[in-house]
Amino acid sequence: MKKIISFTLCMVMVISLFCFAVNAASTVSIVASESGFEDKAQVDKVTKDGVTVTFSKATGNNAPVYYVNGNAFRVYGGNTMTVSAEGNITSITLTLASANNLGELSANTGTYTVNKTTGTWTGSASEVVFTNTASSGHARIQVIDIEIGGSSTPPTTTEATQPDPEPTYTTPEEIVNALYQLEKGKFLPGGPYTLEGVIKSVDTKYNSEYGNVTVTIIVGDMTDKPVQCFRLEGEHAADLAVGDKIKVKGELKRYNDTYEFDAKCQILEYTKGQTTQPEPEPTYTTPEEIINAAYALEKGAALNGTYTLSGTITAVNTIYSERYGNVTVTMAVDGFEDKPIQCFRMINGSGVEAVDKIGVGDKITVTGTLKNYNGTIEFDANCTLDAYTIVEKEPEVIPTTPEEILAALYALQDQESLAGPFTLTGKVKSIDTEYSQEYGNVTVTIVVDGFENYPVQCYRLEGNGADKVAVGDTITVTGSFKNYRGTYEFAQGCTLDKLVAADRPVDPDTSPDTSDASVIAAVVAVVVSAGAAAVVIKKKH
Numbered sequence: 001m002k003k004i005i006s007f008t009l010c011m012v013m014v015i016s017l018f019c020f021a022v023n024a025a026s027t028v029s030i031v032a033s034e035s036g037f038e039d040k041a042q043v044d045k046v047t048k049d050g051v052t053v054t055f056s057k058a059t060g061n062n063a064p065v066y067y068v069n070g071n072a073f074r075v076y077g078g079n080t081m082t083v084s085a086e087g088n089i090t091s092i093t094l095t096l097a098s099a100n101n102l103g104e105l106s107a108n109t110g111t112y113t114v115n116k117t118t119g120t121w122t123g124s125a126s127e128v129v130f131t132n133t134a135s136s137g138h139a140r141i142q143v144i145d146i147e148i149g150g151s152s153t154p155p156t157t158t159e160a161t162q163p164d165p166e167p168t169y170t171t172p173e174e175i176v177n178a179l180y181q182l183e184k185g186k187f188l189p190g191g192p193y194t195l196e197g198v199i200k201s202v203d204t205k206y207n208s209e210y211g212n213v214t215v216t217i218i219v220g221d222m223t224d225k226p227v228q229c230f231r232l233e234g235e236h237a238a239d240l241a242v243g244d245k246i247k248v249k250g251e252l253k254r255y256n257d258t259y260e261f262d263a264k265c266q267i268l269e270y271t272k273g274q275t276t277q278p279e280p281e282p283t284y285t286t287p288e289e290i291i292n293a294a295y296a297l298e299k300g301a302a303l304n305g306t307y308t309l310s311g312t313i314t315a316v317n318t319i320y321s322e323r324y325g326n327v328t329v330t331m332a333v334d335g336f337e338d339k340p341i342q343c344f345r346m347i348n349g350s351g352v353e354a355v356d357k358i359g360v361g362d363k364i365t366v367t368g369t370l371k372n373y374n375g376t377i378e379f380d381a382n383c384t385l386d387a388y389t390i391v392e393k394e395p396e397v398i399p400t401t402p403e404e405i406l407a408a409l410y411a412l413q414d415q416e417s418l419a420g421p422f423t424l425t426g427k428v429k430s431i432d433t434e435y436s437q438e439y440g441n442v443t444v445t446i447v448v449d450g451f452e453n454y455p456v457q458c459y460r461l462e463g464n465g466a467d468k469v470a471v472g473d474t475i476t477v478t479g480s481f482k483n484y485r486g487t488y489e490f491a492q493g494c495t496l497d498k499l500v501a502a503d504r505p506v507d508p509d510t511s512p513d514t515s516d517a518s519v520i521a522a523v524v525a526v527v528v529s530a531g532a533a534a535v536v537i538k539k540k541h
Helices: 002-023 172-179 287-295 402-410
Strands: 026-031 045-048 051-056 065-067 072-076 080-096 105-107 111-115 118-132 138-148 193-207 212-218 227-232 245-250 252-255 258-261 266-271 307-321 326-332 341-348 363-368 370-373 376-379 384-389 417-436 441-447 456-461 474-484 487-490 495-500 521-529 532-540
Touching: 026 045, 026 051, 051 138, 072 080, 072 118, 105 111, 172 193, 172 252, 193 227, 212 245, 227 245, 287 307, 287 370, 307 341, 307 417, 326 363, 341 363, 363 376, 402 417, 402 474, 417 456, 441 474, 456 474
Parallel strands: 227 258, 341 376, 341 384, 456 487
Antiparallel strands: 026 138, 045 051, 051 080, 065 072, 072 138, 080 118, 080 138, 105 118, 111 118, 193 212, 193 245, 212 227, 245 266, 252 258, 307 326, 307 363, 326 341, 363 384, 370 376, 417 441, 417 474, 441 456, 474 487, 474 495, 521 532
16 A cells, blocks of 8 residues: 555656646747847848747838847847747747837737836747837847746736726727827727728828838818828728728827827728819929928928929038938029028939039939928938039148148038048047947047137047047047037047047057147137138137
8 A cells, every 4th residue: 555655656746747847948048149140131030949030121121130239130110020939938038239229119919018128028929020110210139038838827817906908999089089199109909990081191102112101091070180001001002192082900009299000000991082182282383482382381291292493502411321322412592592402311313323423512403302301491311313513613622731620620501511531639628428338439529739719529439449538638530520500520430540548658650740839829710701601710829
């Protein structure tokens, strides 16, 4: 009898241990920096110990990429990241590079929360799809910890403590009114919802690559509560126009001050607009009509359709970007010099290759959407350069001395740039932004010896020794110039060429001494003529 009891107890223990082993959780860690990707390489799939993480561009403009800077996978707006395993996933922990790069991740199942730089998903699934719902910005994911097995028992609630059910809205009025009560960034609980309305505007034209379009509809007579359908998909998405009636299904959210169906909302029904179309937006034909209409826009508003204007470049606001192939300039149309038009992130039009060549004084023809962006009347991003004439100019005098270089910098108007590159040596007056380990840069302000009244900020200064720069050090910096809202600066991307610490020299022979012992004081005279400013810096001996 004792043997039988002993045997039974042993079997119970063995079975218990077996059950424990089956239910015991195991964790698989996927570290971005150890996944074998080179810097700026597109990321597709990572597999480890039965776990697969698949990255997809999905509806985003950029595909997911690995960057050495931050040692992280960058998941951009519209991208998806799918975590799948052979077993049951009960927990996923994301270690994010910084609080500024969290993205707006949402999961297709379970619960996802963020605390500082840690994102935590809990639930029970063999596959979890994360989507970055942000329209801009990205999540920088350094480590993905996946817990497999174990238990994922939701907390029990008694009848007394059970939370109230989330409200569900049924009529169009209830749905729209509830949507307009949301706080920024919140979704309307109880979705998805369906609404029917008439298209008020086509906000983003149909994208054949991604198969979506963004429109705004008016539901019933609620003209004061428009609903945007962001990246709307489905049959007839390419055919939608103002006046058409559509029925849309999707999740509803408030994005900043836009009340919208979230990305991937679907067209359920489509009816072409009746012959009694709403009155079309006014069409402007002459430069005078176009410019006056643009200047009559309220902030954030845009003219319907695209327009073309020709003028003379008065300023290069942002120099040509090789990475993005665009430039920002301001032009004045003849006879309307008091109403400048900015051409924001202008790209080459069909058959034109000149956005990297044009400059102040050149003649250009531009086509795009005109809008009022916070008081700046501009052609919107991706406006096109359709024609140009390079105007012969006087031979450019390249400033070389500190005096000439500072004069050129301080002659810039607000938002104007000067490509250079230019080099200055000065003493660090202040550390404006501490050194960032993540980005490898620091922002400081320097003063050139003898020109203390003309400080120069070195914005996001990079290079060997940037982490060691301190107030009182003497540094040599090279880069392009910009006047950013009254701050005269070396623009982002400037480099540290030489550092002489306040108490000891470093690399004493790498750069000549540019100090001028004869300089006692500097006086700036600003001469304004025909809308152009020139700066003369005078020295007293």
